[in-house]
Amino acid sequence: MADYQYVPLPPAAAGNESDIHIRLVKLPPGEKTGQVTCTLIECPLSRPPEYEAVSYCWGDKHDTAQIICDRRTITVPSNLNDFLLRTRARGHARTLWVDSICINQNNKAEKDSQVAAMRHIYRKAKRTVIWLGREYEQSTIGLELAEKLCKAYKDIDTPKKAKWYQPFTYSEISAVLGFGQDWVAFFKLFDRPWFTRAWVVQEVAVSTQAWIACGEKSIYWLDLVIATLYILLHQTWILEFYGSKNINILQCLQISQLEVSQGLERTYYEILTRHRQSISSEERDSIFAFYGISCYASLKEHLIEPSSEPSAKTLFTRLAISTLRKASDLDFLAIPRLRRGSEGGLRLPSWVPDWSCHDPVSFSLQGLEFRHSLAENARVTYAATGASTYTPIIGEESLRLGVSGYIVDRISSVSQTWIVQDTSGFQSIRKQALVLQQNQKFLHDWETVLEVYSCAAYLTGENMRDVLWQVCTARNLAEGEVTVRKMFQRFEKRQNYVRMIRKLHLHHCLWVWMLVVMVGHLLRLVGIENPELAFRARVVGMINRRAMKTSKGYVGMVPGIAEADDFIVLLRGGRLPFVVRRQGAAWEFLGDCYVHGITDGEAWEEGECKRMWLV
Numbered sequence: 001m002a003d004y005q006y007v008p009l010p011p012a013a014a015g016n017e018s019d020i021h022i023r024l025v026k027l028p029p030g031e032k033t034g035q036v037t038c039t040l041i042e043c044p045l046s047r048p049p050e051y052e053a054v055s056y057c058w059g060d061k062h063d064t065a066q067i068i069c070d071r072r073t074i075t076v077p078s079n080l081n082d083f084l085l086r087t088r089a090r091g092h093a094r095t096l097w098v099d100s101i102c103i104n105q106n107n108k109a110e111k112d113s114q115v116a117a118m119r120h121i122y123r124k125a126k127r128t129v130i131w132l133g134r135e136y137e138q139s140t141i142g143l144e145l146a147e148k149l150c151k152a153y154k155d156i157d158t159p160k161k162a163k164w165y166q167p168f169t170y171s172e173i174s175a176v177l178g179f180g181q182d183w184v185a186f187f188k189l190f191d192r193p194w195f196t197r198a199w200v201v202q203e204v205a206v207s208t209q210a211w212i213a214c215g216e217k218s219i220y221w222l223d224l225v226i227a228t229l230y231i232l233l234h235q236t237w238i239l240e241f242y243g244s245k246n247i248n249i250l251q252c253l254q255i256s257q258l259e260v261s262q263g264l265e266r267t268y269y270e271i272l273t274r275h276r277q278s279i280s281s282e283e284r285d286s287i288f289a290f291y292g293i294s295c296y297a298s299l300k301e302h303l304i305e306p307s308s309e310p311s312a313k314t315l316f317t318r319l320a321i322s323t324l325r326k327a328s329d330l331d332f333l334a335i336p337r338l339r340r341g342s343e344g345g346l347r348l349p350s351w352v353p354d355w356s357c358h359d360p361v362s363f364s365l366q367g368l369e370f371r372h373s374l375a376e377n378a379r380v381t382y383a384a385t386g387a388s389t390y391t392p393i394i395g396e397e398s399l400r401l402g403v404s405g406y407i408v409d410r411i412s413s414v415s416q417t418w419i420v421q422d423t424s425g426f427q428s429i430r431k432q433a434l435v436l437q438q439n440q441k442f443l444h445d446w447e448t449v450l451e452v453y454s455c456a457a458y459l460t461g462e463n464m465r466d467v468l469w470q471v472c473t474a475r476n477l478a479e480g481e482v483t484v485r486k487m488f489q490r491f492e493k494r495q496n497y498v499r500m501i502r503k504l505h506l507h508h509c510l511w512v513w514m515l516v517v518m519v520g521h522l523l524r525l526v527g528i529e530n531p532e533l534a535f536r537a538r539v540v541g542m543i544n545r546r547a548m549k550t551s552k553g554y555v556g557m558v559p560g561i562a563e564a565d566d567f568i569v570l571l572r573g574g575r576l577p578f579v580v581r582r583q584g585a586a587w588e589f590l591g592d593c594y595v596h597g598i599t600d601g602e603a604w605e606e607g608e609c610k611r612m613w614l615v
Contacts, residue, residue: 004072006104009042012113019044020117023102024051024095025069032089036067036081040101045120051095053125055203055210056080057133057193058100058281069101076100083131086216097121108308115306119206119292128207128221130200132192135215142185143217149186149227156234183242184426186227189214190244191424198278198289205257205293225254236533237524240432243423249277255370259294266372268295268302269323272355273335274369283312283346283356287319301326312356313346320352321394324401328389329573336362337591338544340561350589351401351614360560361420362544365474365594366575380476382575386601390573400586401614405571408595408603409550411579415449417560418442418542433513436532440498440507446472446547450555459553460597465492467596471547471557472539474594484538491531541594554598559591568595572609586613 012020026039043049058077065081066073076084080100087094103114114121122128132139192214194200204210210221228247231238252274259266271290280289288306291299299305302322310318323332338357341347345354363369367380385405393402419442421435447453450471452464460467469488477484498516506512520530544560550568558566562579567587569578577595580587598604 001068001071001073004040004069004074006107006110007042008104008107009110009113012117019046020113021045022048022097022114022117022121024048025098025101027084027088027094027096029091029093030088032085034085036065036084036088037069038067038084038101039070045117045124048124049095050126051097051124053097053122053128053203053207054080054083054131055122055128055194055200056083056131057197057200059193061281067101074101079131079133082134083129083213086213097125112305112307115288116291119202119296122203122292123206123208125207127209127211128203130194130204130210130212130221132189132194132212132214135217137188138181138185139189139214140185140217141182142187142189143212143214143219143224145182145186146189146224146227147219149230150223153226153230153234156230180241183238187242187244187425189224190246190250195246195249196277196279198275198280198285201253201256201275201278202290202292204253205260225250239423239533240521240530241427242425243427245422245424249275252277252369256293264294264372265297266294268298268304268319269332269335269353270368270371271295271298272353273364276355277358277361279358280356284308284310284315286312286355287315313348316346316348316355317352317398321398324351324392325394327391327573329575330390330392330403330571330578331366331368331575333571333574333578333589334364334366334368334576334592336364336544337559337561337589338362340588340590349399349401349615360544362560363540365476365541365557365592367476380474380478382599383601384576384595384599385570385572385574385604385606388572388574388604388606390571392573395613399615401589403571403612403614404609405569405574405578405612406605406608406610407567407569408577408598409552409554409568411548411558411562411564411566411568412551413449413549414558414562414564415445415547416442417544417546418446420543429514429517430510432517433510436517437507437510437513439536440501440513443495444502446542449547449549451549458555458596467555471555471594471596472542474541474557475596475599476538476541487531487534487538491535494531548593550595554595556593556595558593562590562593566590568593569612570598570604571612572606580612580614583615586615589614 009021021042022045023040023042026041028037056079059079063078064075065078066075067081067084077100080098104110204221212219212221212224228250256271271294272287275290280286287304291306302319304319333351335353338360339345341350345357348354366382390404395402421438423435447468450464450468452468454464458464458467469485473484501507501512520532524530542557545557546560546562547555548558548562549555558579566579566581569580571578576592576599579590579593581590
């Protein structure tokens with residue numbers, strides 16, 4: 001049978017990307033097996049029939065199936081073929097918008113035009129169906145638990161609460177013993193490839209209504225969101241036994257969805273930093289996938305539209321130059337640099353973010369990801385250079401960035417890089433002990449570099465124990481200084497006992513750490529909370545960063561790519577100090593840092609500034 005031949009769509013009206021024509025799939029009812037048959041219709045997006053948009057993961061490009069469309073064949077991802085078979089077996093005709101069928105994948109001009117209008121396509125749909133894939137790993141049980149957790153959250157203020165979701169119940173005991181298979185199934189849902197895909201952020205964020213389908217089970221998208229919120233707010237203990245690194249991706253997606261629904265606008269680099277863990281198969285899509293959400297106006301301001309023409313390197317550099325030329329501060333340089341150009345990737349200038357780099361995870365010290373999503377009194381504020389402003393200069397061939405500043409100090413020693421531990425799936429007592437053992441190793445290394453055991457006071461007059469928690473949090477006091485200080489005091493009280501393990505030379509014995517974990521769970525059952533999770537939640541800024549000490553005695557937190565003999569500099573327009581490395585007569589930019597004692601302008605002398613070139 002011959003391949004399907006697409007007829008070109010009529011062009012959109014000039015200057016109106018939403019006034020385009022689209023194709024829709026008419027899917028008749030049928031069996032759950034066999035070959036899918038359908039027809040394609042064309043209509044203006046301004047006057048479409050009622051349709052549903054499909055959000056799914058393409059998967060391996062070699063794992064495909066063929067469907068019959070208007071007596072011709074179209075090759076589609078196998079994952080989508082599974083969805084079409086499931087959908088037609090429901091017994092009634094459906095009208096769908098599916099990108100791999102409705103867009104001619106061999107026509108670059110059409111792809112660019114349709115991708116630019118995707119936010120309108122998903123917004124116009126009656127609903128968006130999120131297809132997670134076939135039933136496996138007890139996904140139906142996981143979705144059913146999500147519905148129960150959602151109900152528990154909605155009933156939280158009622159006088160009569162269902163017994164099964166009380167804080168201390170058989171659910172927790174069974175989790176300890178490893179019998180909670182419903183929890184395993186729930187968290188396994190987040191390990192599905194769909195959650196890591198960059199394009200799904202836009203697809204869900206602009207949708208008026210979204211449903212999740214997995215196997216034969218479907219639930220409302222918000223039920224899953226509320227279920228995770230209930231765990232994070234009211235059942236935090238479960239994260240000690242089960243988890244998924246993709247829960248953070250879900251939280252970020254929900255914040256972006258809320259911003260879109262409220263018509264809020266954000267700078268593009270806030271959105272890209274927030275969703276940096278989301279992955280796309282093409283490097284350019286690290287930007288284009290988010291074109292239709294709250295950074296739409298920001299990208300348009302920099303003349304960025306989805307296109308298959310520029311290379312990723314050209315796109316990222318051009319966008320950085322445009323941003324810095326319009327800037328009056330250096331907030332753009334607060335974007336975490338995840339790896340150096342010499343370590344692979346696109347080999348961009350050090351001051352140009354490589355948006356296609358997703359690993360290792362690192363969060364902005366200035367909270368760029370959620371800066372405008374927090375209440376005014378909860379935002380992170382620094383003033384290392386007072387109220388100074390500056391618009392950088394773009395040097396020759398757009399490869400050099402001219403800034404104004406001076407060297408404050410040199411890094412004399414650094415700790416290991418703090419690497420976040422993988423807590424995906426069921427966490428047995430042994431796995432929890434391994435995570436605790438590694439985290440304690442990192443913490444001991446940081447304490448050693450910061451010299452917190454020293455009896456001498458810090459440069460500011462504070463004792464080193466007080467300095468430690470401020471460095472670990474980079475003085476991010478969104479909950480208030482008193483609250484954060486009390487949390488660290490509880491953690492420090494626990495640490496006084498834990499440090500005895502190292503003093504007794506038992507820190508290499510896993511059974512000791514397993515005992516610590518079990519004691520922590522037993523104490524919680526009698527109402528004494530384990531401060532470990534509270535500590536981890538408040539020190540996310542430590543992830544992929546190092547503790548450091550300078551030649552003058554300052555201590556702080558620097559990017560994971562920083563090393564001894566790198567320099568701490570203050571640059572006009574910067575809220576925090578920065579770390580640079582000498583490269584001949586110029587400097588390699590490594591990222592911003594927290595240096596205790598100079599983040600509020602204590603070391604700022606504007607008259608000392610001179611030209612520095614970043615390459």
